[in-house]
Amino acid sequence: MALSFEHLQFALRGRTLLHPLNGQLLAGQVTAIVGPNGAGKSTLLSLLCGAQLATQGTVALDGRALAAWSHGALARQRAVLAQDNAVAFNHSVQEVVALGRYPHRLCPSRQESDIVPQAMAHAGVAGMAQRGIHQLSGGERARVHFARVLAQVWEAPEQGSRWLFLDEPTAALDLRHQTDLLQRARDWASGQGVGVVAVVHDLNLALRYADRVLVLQHGHCVADGVPEQVLTPGLLASVWGVEAWRTTTPAGDIRLQWV
Amino acid sequence: MSASASTRLPAGVPADVHAGVHAKAAKEVAIAAGTGSGTASGMESGAHGGLQRLGSARTLALTTVLLLVALVLGATQGAYALPASRLPSLLWEGLSSVLTAVHADLPVDAQVFFNIRLPRLLLGVAAGAGLAVAGALMQGIFRNPLADPGLIGVSSGAALAAALTIVVGAAWWPDLPRALGSWTLVLSAFAGGMAVTAVVYALSHAEAGARVGMMLLAGIAINAVAGAGLGLLSYMATDEQLRSLQFWLLGSLGGARWSAVALVVGLVALALVVALPLARSLNALSLGEAQASLLGVDVRRLQQRAVLTAAVAVGAITATTGIIGFVGLIAPHVVRLVAGPDHRVLLPASALLGAALVLLADAAARTLAQPAELPLGVLTALLGGPFFLLLLRATGGRAWR
Numbered sequence: 001m002a003l004s005f006e007h008l009q010f011a012l013r014g015r016t017l018l019h020p021l022n023g024q025l026l027a028g029q030v031t032a033i034v035g036p037n038g039a040g041k042s043t044l045l046s047l048l049c050g051a052q053l054a055t056q057g058t059v060a061l062d063g064r065a066l067a068a069w070s071h072g073a074l075a076r077q078r079a080v081l082a083q084d085n086a087v088a089f090n091h092s093v094q095e096v097v098a099l100g101r102y103p104h105r106l107c108p109s110r111q112e113s114d115i116v117p118q119a120m121a122h123a124g125v126a127g128m129a130q131r132g133i134h135q136l137s138g139g140e141r142a143r144v145h146f147a148r149v150l151a152q153v154w155e156a157p158e159q160g161s162r163w164l165f166l167d168e169p170t171a172a173l174d175l176r177h178q179t180d181l182l183q184r185a186r187d188w189a190s191g192q193g194v195g196v197v198a199v200v201h202d203l204n205l206a207l208r209y210a211d212r213v214l215v216l217q218h219g220h221c222v223a224d225g226v227p228e229q230v231l232t233p234g235l236l237a238s239v240w241g242v243e244a245w246r247t248t249t250p251a252g253d254i255r256l257q258w259v
Numbered sequence: 260m261s262a263s264a265s266t267r268l269p270a271g272v273p274a275d276v277h278a279g280v281h282a283k284a285a286k287e288v289a290i291a292a293g294t295g296s297g298t299a300s301g302m303e304s305g306a307h308g309g310l311q312r313l314g315s316a317r318t319l320a321l322t323t324v325l326l327l328v329a330l331v332l333g334a335t336q337g338a339y340a341l342p343a344s345r346l347p348s349l350l351w352e353g354l355s356s357v358l359t360a361v362h363a364d365l366p367v368d369a370q371v372f373f374n375i376r377l378p379r380l381l382l383g384v385a386a387g388a389g390l391a392v393a394g395a396l397m398q399g400i401f402r403n404p405l406a407d408p409g410l411i412g413v414s415s416g417a418a419l420a421a422a423l424t425i426v427v428g429a430a431w432w433p434d435l436p437r438a439l440g441s442w443t444l445v446l447s448a449f450a451g452g453m454a455v456t457a458v459v460y461a462l463s464h465a466e467a468g469a470r471v472g473m474m475l476l477a478g479i480a481i482n483a484v485a486g487a488g489l490g491l492l493s494y495m496a497t498d499e500q501l502r503s504l505q506f507w508l509l510g511s512l513g514g515a516r517w518s519a520v521a522l523v524v525g526l527v528a529l530a531l532v533v534a535l536p537l538a539r540s541l542n543a544l545s546l547g548e549a550q551a552s553l554l555g556v557d558v559r560r561l562q563q564r565a566v567l568t569a570a571v572a573v574g575a576i577t578a579t580t581g582i583i584g585f586v587g588l589i590a591p592h593v594v595r596l597v598a599g600p601d602h603r604v605l606l607p608a609s610a611l612l613g614a615a616l617v618l619l620a621d622a623a624a625r626t627l628a629q630p631a632e633l634p635l636g637v638l639t640a641l642l643g644g645p646f647f648l649l650l651l652r653a654t655g656g657r658a659w660r
Binding site (some may be wrong): 049050051070071072073074075076079080082084085086087088089090091092095096099100102103105130131132152 | 310312402403404539540542543544545546547549550552553554555556557595599600601
């Protein structure tokens with residue numbers, strides 16, 4: 001029940017965006033990918049979820065190379081929330097969320113009719129089910145697409161693991177919805193054994209919700225491990241060039257501060 | 260954001276109060292169809308005044324009724340008027356004469372109906388349905404409500420081939436009419452449409468990635484070249500050739516012979532059979548090619564099927580009727596305004612509406628300037644344009660916001 005990658009490398013027009021990378025991500029964990037702009041975070045995410053083919057190296061889901069999976073079978077086990085989610089026509093929110101069930105159209109769940117409403121409730125968009133996607137704000141739209149990816153991997157497959165790939169899922173969200181969304185992903189990981197891989201910019205969100213953090217810089221993985229141990233003021237200085245210090249919340253958790 | 264003004268009112272306000280114009284327009288449509296209720300409660304309206312849309316069953320019922328009305332109008336109006344009350348018995352007489360193979364004793368009105376009116380109606384239904392579905396397919400594939408079946412070059416290819424046949428065909432390929440007879444123009448136009456579509460498609464696949472964008476640009480370029488060829492051929496043509504070319508370009512159902520009708524109806528039916536199951540994949544494509552692919556849609560195969568289906572349908576229709584503009588563009592638009600963009604409703608409802616529009620335009624073409632017949636392509640645009648503008652005003656153009 002893992003996603004493993006070997007010698008994973010990606011180059012575009014002769015420019016290497018990701019240098020050879022080995023590793024393994026576990027289902028049931030939240031893995032945060034962090035790093036400065038242009039470090040290769042989205043590239044790594046797109047290679048891991050199979051949206052893009054690696055120049056070299058392989059990604060294997062449950063021991064099977066992604067290239068050997070059919071589009072449909074892969075779509076039943078992993079869902080991807082992209083950054084750019086423009087919808088061409090003014091579908092209702094419910095229609096957009098129901099698109100998440102597309103991979104299951106030939107073999108619907110026994111609870112099929114309940115899944116879309118429940119997914120909308122999980123993402124906090126149930127109240128806007130009949131509104132047009134074009135009438136929503138950016139943050140509302142992001143939550144609708146979160147509901148769509150939840151609906152896509154709502155139930156565990158008969159065998160194999162489930163994965164949620166989230167590319168900057170909190171970028172358009174207010175503080176409350178940022179924590180709601182990541183808490184939901186966190187619950188899915190620990191409660192249902194879903195593997196969550198998220199690109200995040202806010203290091204404190206990574207500290208609070210991630211089991212593991214991968215730090216990328218110039219296409220290299222410069223740190224990998226438990227967030228509290230990895231995200232040190234020294235690392236922030238060398239990777240982001242930002243002077244930061246650690247504080248402790250009243251609950252005793254470690255947070256970072258800068259500015 | 261004025262768009263959300265009507266959607267954020269308190270839940271306590273009845274939907275038909277703040278839904279305002281939208282509900283009113285939909286109400287009129289519902290009343291016109293005699294589908295009953297005529298209030299906002301009959302529509303899929305959520306709390307907080309969601310989208311005012313007709314449900315799928317109502318939309319299909321409404322477009323079916325519209326098509327039936329258009330069929331009766333088209334059957335009765337014309338140079339030889341037939342009373343609507345005669346239609347059932349005419350159908351019966353014609354059918355029994357076909358079954359018993361006795362043709363001699365058919366009354367004049369039955370002969371008019373069977374040899375002239377009915378094939379024309381069927382051709383109109385097939386043409387309207389095929390053009391509208393092709394339009395919906397292209398808009399879905401290009402993710403653009405302004406896409407048109409002509410975008411992939413099929414209409415201009417057919418027009419160019421028709422012009423070649425009319426203007427230089429007799430001089431360059433004198434054997435062609437001898438071999439193909441009255442099918443010469445139809446077959447060459449069909450072949451031209453398919454050939455130009457194949458060129459556009461091949462060009463768009465020369466470089467991987469950005470395929471749809473390439474297809475759009477290749478289509479524009481090839482359309483321009485075909486337009487130039489058409490212009491050159493018109494310049495070379497004699498007055499008589501120019502007249503028949505112009506007549507062909509303006510579109511007409513006048514050439515409805517049973518054999519041609521059977522061919523077009525068959526190909527359009529085939530196109531519908533292929534197109535309708537693509538609905539869910541086209542919905543997913545609304546999210547973009549990358550997202551659709553992540554949902555398990557085989558985007559390339561979907562594009563191939565849609566383009567081929569549209570090309571075959573539009574090629575066959577255009578080859579038989581000439582250019583009938585506007586139907587492929589507005590029928591899907593109207594359905595989207597009334598019922599929303601779900602392709603499971605959009606494709607069949609567009610087919611029904613497109614068929615009704617072409618029949619109504621043809622009835623007008625035959626009756627407005629009797630005994631002369633106006634060109635159909637002129638009528639579809641002349642009636643379709645203002646109707647579309649009215650609908651846009653009534654709905655506040657909400658499909659685009």
